[in-house]
Amino acid sequence: MRLTVILCDSARVAEGKLYILGGGWTHVVADQPIEMSLGVVIAVPWGDANRRHPLGIVLKDEDGHFVDAETPDGQQPIRQESQFDIGRPPGIKAGSDLNAVLVFRFGALQLAPGGYVWELTVGEAIEKVPFWVVGGNA
Secondary structure (H helix, E strand, O other): OEEEEEEEEEEEEOOOOEEEEEEEOOOEEEOEEEEEEEEEEEEEEEEHHHOOOOEEEEEEEOOOOOOEEEEEOOOEEEEEEEOOOOOOHHHHHHHOOOOEEEEEEEEOOOOEEEEEEEEEEOOOOEEEEEEEEEEEOO
């Protein structure tokens, strides 16, 4: 599978298309909680259609440690786990890759200045999206 992940302010999926607002940034000022989304396009090979695929997203710091957030159950890593599948629509040429289009939203993240990376895993495929949080006076 081929993964494309875009860090953005906001995103949504409509009619199988990814709509992005404020996409492609790598630096953000940490003077308030950070709202961000990940726009994801997964090219699924024809032979992998019509079955469930596990998907995981985790936020790590620049040293590779999980980044935690406060939850009702105490401090927990910032992560999402899910599954997806995609069918073979009629009229598509046999053997074609099929795009699964997804959005993951993360709101009100309190991140200290430094480097971070979102890691998206689908089966054996891993895509890493780095970004940096800079102080409010930068």
